Amino acid sequence: MIIISWVIYIPLQILFIPVTILGALLVAYKQILVSSRLGLSQTAIEVINGRWTMHVFGLRDDESTASLVSALPNTSLFGLWMCLFPLWVKYKISGKHAIYPRAPEPGSETMADLIIARTLYFDRIIERATGQAEQFVVMGAGYDMRAYGNLKQQKISFFELDQPSVQQHKLASLDSAGITSDHVKFVSVDFGNEDAFEKLVESGFDTSKKTVFLWEGVTLYLSEEEVRKTIQDIRNNAAVGSVLLADLYAERFLAFAQKGARKKTLDQTGEGLDFGLNLSTNYAEVLSDFVQSESMSVGETFFMGRNNDKGPFVVVVEMIID
Ligand SMILES: C[S@@+](CC[C@H](N)C(=O)[O-])C[C@H]1O[C@@H](n2cnc3c(N)ncnc32)[C@H](O)[C@@H]1O
Numbered sequence: 097m098i099i100i101s102w103v104i105y106i107p108l109q110i111l112f113i114p115v116t117i118l119g120a121l122l123v124a125y126k127q128i129l130v131s132s133r134l135g136l137s138q139t140a141i142e143v144i145n146g147r148w149t150m151h152v153f154g155l156r157d158d159e160s161t162a163s164l165v166s167a168l169p170n171t172s173l174f175g176l177w178m179c180l181f182p183l184w185v186k187y188k189i190s191g192k193h194a195i196y197p198r199a200p201e202p203g204s205e206t207m208a209d210l211i212i213a214r215t216l217y218f219d220r221i222i223e224r225a226t227g228q229a230e231q232f233v234v235m236g237a238g239y240d241m242r243a244y245g246n247l248k249q250q251k252i253s254f255f256e257l258d259q260p261s262v263q264q265h266k267l268a269s270l271d272s273a274g275i276t277s278d279h280v281k282f283v284s285v286d287f288g289n290e291d292a293f294e295k296l297v298e299s300g301f302d303t304s305k306k307t308v309f310l311w312e313g314v315t316l317y318l319s320e321e322e323v324r325k326t327i328q329d330i331r332n333n334a335a336v337g338s339v340l341l342a343d344l345y346a347e348r349f350l351a352f353a354q355k356g357a358r359k360k361t362l363d364q365t366g367e368g369l370d371f372g373l374n375l376s377t378n379y380a381e382v383l384s385d386f387v388q389s390e391s392m393s394v395g396e397t398f399f400m401g402r403n404n405d406k407g408p409f410v411v412v413v414e415m416i417i418d
Pocket of ligand 1: 140236239240259285287318
């Protein structure tokens, strides 16, 4: 079936080239220009588009993401289908994932696999860590839908932190999609100049309960000072045994992502890149030095792209408060 899927896919994709280009333009227009006009995060859209793709291609069951995508004005479901239809047909014939989206062997991920692989690695740690936690805090939540899926069945309190504009927009979009959000406490915060913990406590967060803090796809948009301040805030206030899950980017990734047109589009929504680590050599040591410098210890890690000569481009890391 794999050979047949290629035989059908290649001519279909060639025929679809103009449709794919139009679809990509439509998605980019909504993601960049509509987000910018509404004062929203385009990078959060990039993530939910990736997670919708995972759902549609059977890589991850995520009905709530699929529902939310259809209610967001700053992405285009039609555009996504225009881009991905030939690959979807190929997937349906072969039952295998190729080109995009795919879940490569750990260590051999490329930058194109970023959202897909990163989401799966975070899922794995979250599944284990939430088994021992009573609270789940999504920091820089964007359109993350983990609090609305399987986790919702667990006896756990949910909090979402984000900038006010993005959070209000998510709430309105959840409402239009008919998704209940009563079980989640929404706390608006700017990690750059506000005390996230003070606001969390005001909204009912219990500092004596073990907590999983998820900080996915956010550190790269902050300065080192902001990243360290937020980590210190958590370490100084959260219960022992709590964990902070984050992705920390290699300087080489930041350099790549800030080249040319990509930089211009990020500037459009004020999402310039900043904090990174030099993961080109001795990456495990660089990471543990960083985590230990904030008096936390390293738990599970996924160094994505570590088989590359230039070292990993990002690490998904569990930081433990002990
Ligand atoms: C790439 S998105 C990731 C969204 C989400 N974590 C996910 O994985 O779907 C980055 C998110 O970080 C938030 N963010 C960026 N800088 C922030 C800041 N200084 N304070 C609060 N949130 C911030 C953005 O609003 C956006 O929702």
